[in-house]
Amino acid sequence: MRNGGTWRATVATAALGTLLAATLTACGGARDGARDGAGRDVGNSVPRRSAETTDPTRIPGVGDHWQRRIPADSRQVVAVYGDGEDSADSTVVLYTKRGTDWDRVRAWPAHNGKKGWTTDHREDDKRSPVGVFTLSDAGGVLKDPGARLPYTRSAAFAAPRWWAKSHWHDFDYVIAIDYNRVKGTPPNDPTRPEGDARGGSIWLHMDHGSGTSACVSLSESGMEYLLRTLDPDLRPVVVMGDKAHLKAAR
Incomplete structure (x- = not known):
């Protein structure tokens, strides 16, 4: 069911089965991410802007190769800074463009593929794809929290109950x-235009404290904030990868 002011009719049983099958190919994650002692979301080891060294018209820590791939009309960037090529730890930072400058809005600790990152993602390689990708659609088990992106609520997103209990809320x-x-x-x-071998069902979703199959996971409060903030009129994109790959000049 897509948002837009009213709920549509319940999805037919056959369609629900198809969507559930697609969900099972998605990567893992769950409810609570890392927080500081006051319960606030925090970002660790994130490139921060320095007036002396950083151009405010660029996303910090992102080299020319990926900067050029950010669409000129995009005014929201979700940057995912992976700790290392083979690390499952990362930080998500939201930037908003005001005039010609990018402002750092908020950051959260996060996880990516349990084996790290790759520039040539393949199905089941347990690595998240490096790149710049648009963000167009959202959804989950829970009701729409006020998302600006089109939101589909469906029980088909629910993680199977034979997964570890810590993963049951992965796709809320x-x-x-x-x-x-x-x-x-x-x-x-489930449609994958480039074929199944290239993998798919790569999402931002809720975190359970360790690496995923290929997605990026963060806290429930972080997901709620992104859902309420990412605006299709601002052409949001995600720039994601380990820090070394993101800094690439070519």
């Missing part, structure tokens, strides 16, 4: 990363 909220998928469809649509 998800935002589809437009890697090998059809924009304008629910995040768990």
